[in-house]
Amino acid sequence: MSQFLSQLSATFRRFFATPVSSLLNVLVIGIALSLPTGLYVLLQNAQGVIERFAAAPQLSVFLTVDTKADEVGQLRKRLEQHPAIASIEYVSRAQALEQLKQGSGLGDVIGGLENNPLPDTFIVHPKTSSVQALETLRDELKGWKKLERVQLDSDWARRLEALLDFARTALLLLAALLALSLVAITFNTIRLQILTRRDEIEVSKLIGASSGFIRRPFLQFGLLQGLLGGCAAWGIIGGALMLLNLSLADLAKLYDSSFILSHLSLADGCTLLAFSAFLGWLGAWMSVTQHLRKIEPR
Numbered sequence: 001m002s003q004f005l006s007q008l009s010a011t012f013r014r015f016f017a018t019p020v021s022s023l024l025n026v027l028v029i030g031i032a033l034s035l036p037t038g039l040y041v042l043l044q045n046a047q048g049v050i051e052r053f054a055a056a057p058q059l060s061v062f063l064t065v066d067t068k069a070d071e072v073g074q075l076r077k078r079l080e081q082h083p084a085i086a087s088i089e090y091v092s093r094a095q096a097l098e099q100l101k102q103g104s105g106l107g108d109v110i111g112g113l114e115n116n117p118l119p120d121t122f123i124v125h126p127k128t129s130s131v132q133a134l135e136t137l138r139d140e141l142k143g144w145k146k147l148e149r150v151q152l153d154s155d156w157a158r159r160l161e162a163l164l165d166f167a168r169t170a171l172l173l174l175a176a177l178l179a180l181s182l183v184a185i186t187f188n189t190i191r192l193q194i195l196t197r198r199d200e201i202e203v204s205k206l207i208g209a210s211s212g213f214i215r216r217p218f219l220q221f222g223l224l225q226g227l228l229g230g231c232a233a234w235g236i237i238g239g240a241l242m243l244l245n246l247s248l249a250d251l252a253k254l255y256d257s258s259f260i261l262s263h264l265s266l267a268d269g270c271t272l273l274a275f276s277a278f279l280g281w282l283g284a285w286m287s288v289t290q291h292l293r294k295i296e297p298r
Contacts (some may be wrong), residue, residue, distance in 0.1 A: 014193075014217075015224055024187060029182050030232025033276055036061025036175035036263065038237045043167050045261050057129050059138055060151040061122040062189045067146045072120055075146060079122060082272060084137050089123040118147060131161055142167040179279055182229065185221045193218060201292065215288045219281055226280015237264055 015022050058077045061079075063072065072090075080090050127138055138152045194201070204214055262270070 008238045014175070015221060022225070025185060026228045026232050028185060029226065029229025029276065029280075030236055032181050033184075033229060033233035033272065034177040034236040034240075036178055037233055037268075037272055038172065038173055038240060040268075041237060041241065041262070041264055043164070043171065047164060057126060057134055057152075059124040059126065059134070061124055061141060061143070061147055062149040062151070063120040064146050065119055067120060071146055076122070078144075079124060081287055084128070084133065085124055085126045086127045089125075091121040091123065093118050093120050100292040103106050109177070179275075182226065182276070182279045183283040183286070184223060186280050189220055189225065189290055190218050190284045190287035193221065194287070211292070215285075215292060218288045219284050222284020222287075223277050223281040226283075227273060227277040230276030230279065233276065234264065234269050234272060 024051050063075070068074075076088065079085055084283060124137075124141075126134060133217070134152055138150050140149045141147060201214060241261050249261060
């Protein structure tokens with residue numbers, strides 16, 4: 001344990017021995033990580049805004065013309081007790097006909113009809129806006145007796161999900177590319193360190209040092225560099241969101257709103273740090289594995 005701590009202390013000293021180059025590497029890693037992470041935060045905020053202002057999904061449930069008043073009451077009670085339904089509205093045949101008269105401009109024509117052709121209707125407001133859940137609810141209601149037709153307008157929900165899926169895919173591609181760049185940065189940094197410490201490594205091998213002992217400081221250096229890069233990315237995202245919220249505050253006042261962008265959550269921030277540290281370690285491991293085996297005592 002003391003040997004491990006001694007190597008870790010030496011790694012910190014080596015890292016801060018060249019503060020300018022170390023700082024530049026950390027900043028490059030931080031910027032590379034902040035781009036996909038920042039877009040992820042903006043996507044999460046945009047999803048909440050879109051769902052807030054988009055029209056709420058609903059189902060129109062049309063009853064058969066011969067449905068009696070007591071059967072309507074039973075259906076209303078059954079719909080109200082359904083776990084996937086938030087609320088319902090009942091539109092009687094007479095109300096539907098009156099709304100049609102006022103909205104169509106054909107009051108005289110509709111008034112000349114001998115019978116009311118419109119059915120009683122329930123407007124169902126579900127608890128979720130998920131397209132799959134809405135379609136499942138629609139298919140279930142279609143099987144109920146005394147229901148002539150169940151209509152679902154899910155086009156907006158489909159468009160929303162398609163847009164969000166596209167954004168997530170683009171975000172994953174960007175994150176993968178920038179993760180590769182982080183690994184490459186660490187790989188090159190460790191390669192230069194190995195070359196500058198070649199004599200020291202040869203001496204260590206001559207006196208019988210194990211491969212694990214020799215590679216451990218380099219892996220620690222890569223992990224530390226990746227971790228600090230993740231911290232830099234978290235700080236960059238936090239600062240950028242603060243600046244954006246200052247501008248949004250003035251814009252929101254013009255619309256009598258108080259909307260602000262949510263910051264990176266603690267769980268997401270810890271995930272960012274763990275991921276950046278792993279990428280730094282991975283780059284160091286790849287570099288050490290490739291270059292150390294080429295160094296043998298003369």
